Amino acid sequence: MPRTASRLVRAAAASLAVALALTGCAATTPAEPAASTETDAAVEHADLSLQLRFIANAQFAGSYMAQENGHYDDEDLTVSMTPGGVGIAIDPLVAQGTADIGISSAANVAMARAEGADLKIIGAGYQHSATVVMSLPENPIETLAELKGRKLGAVSSNFAMVIAFLEANGIAEDEVELVSIQGDAAPLLSGQVDAMMTIATSQPLVLEAQGIEPVLIPMAENNFDELDFTYIVTERTLADPAKRAAVVRFLRAEIAGWNDALADPEAAADLAVDVYGKDNGLDRAQQVAQATAQVSLFQTDDDAPGIFWLSDAGMERTLATLDKRGIDADESLFDTSILTEVYGG
Structure with a gap:
């Protein structure tokens, strides 16, 4: 959830x-x-x-x-x-x-x-695990299944971990387009990606401070803790x-x-x-x-x-x-x- x-x-x-x-x-x-x-x-x-x-x-x-x-x-x-x-x-x-x-x-x-x-x-x-999938309220991704066909941003060094996380939840690598980002929320805010992998104590709080209420899907709740x-x-x-x-x-x-x-x-x-x-x-x-x-x-x-x-x-x-x-x-x-x-x- x-x-x-x-x-x-x-x-x-x-x-x-x-x-x-x-x-x-x-x-x-x-x-x-x-x-x-x-x-x-x-x-x-x-x-x-x-x-x-x-x-x-x-x-x-x-x-x-x-x-x-x-x-x-x-x-x-x-x-x-x-x-x-x-x-x-x-x-x-x-x-x-x-x-x-x-x-x-x-x-x-x-x-x-x-x-x-x-x-x-x-x-x-x-x-x-503090890692979450974060999306914006105007374009929310509320379940991992909704990532299919979407662009998911992640730091490139974490791609292998992200792929393993998706596969652990029944999502094949080719069903999601991984996009390399630097780690901040700019690509999400600009629409370059539909969601991003981040840490719950990092970018979600940055958006919160801007008055944006991000939608978070924790890894810990989804077979990857x-x-x-x-x-x-x-x-x-x-x-x-x-x-x-x-x-x-x-x-x-x-x-x-x-x-x-x-x-x-x-x-x-x-x-x-x-x-x-x-x-x-x-x-x-x-x-x-x-x-x-x-x-x-x-x-x-x-x-x-x-x-x-x-x-x-x-x-x-x-x-x-x-x-x-x-x-x-x-x-x-x-x-x-x-x-x-x-x-x-």
Whole structure:
């Protein structure tokens, strides 16, 4: 079923309802990680580098909060954050040791592993796919079947994923005309395409700010769901006791930062606009909308101890979606031991 946004806050609430309906759970108060069991004498200060997967903006608000609210300091960590961007591949940077921790996607990690990279997913911010098919209210595409014979815009590097998504829903590649776009909504607004693939926390909010109520068809509701915004490290890091301990402390601090950001999206957006992304020309209203809308993506199954959790159901649907994309992966893609320790399991 498509969703038509009418207000930014209502859009966020609708996203939350979708995520909860998919998992059959209810929203819960964010859980705090277990306190460290290490004595002060046993904890060694660690310097860690975190590679973000895009330019500095509200998408990474939890990391900013962890820094600014002293959560990294509480764990005796110094964490340097490096923004990503177009053309920056996160997985090789982590695999090569340029970054200790990265934020990537399950698909990219699985493909890197297939090529020999010793990467593991140790947590996931987004519990469901944020990708949607977006169309305009004056030319709405309300079901995937209505894409047949229409022009669908997507970034060319995502064509294989889009084709797999269509085929998973009974639509052959030659039944839809794929058009390469840059990712913004201009081709949709100009009529160059009838619909476009985008992220729910991105272009739909841009249109909403212009008074346009886009029609959205979520991938997560249509046979193509997966964990995303995944935190990755190397197996080498996990095998090193000192480095592993530092990663446990990092995730504990990161979770605390994200709990802060999810509880106060406006403060999170302010850090993105005024501090970390101050040179990126960010619009505060859009950043508040993004920080608010992504709250629903962090909602976990009701039996999860807290955010970032790698549930059995989440891992299973991720592997099923990767299989539909022709990406070879199994349970070894994930390492749940870090979060188990973080939450005192």
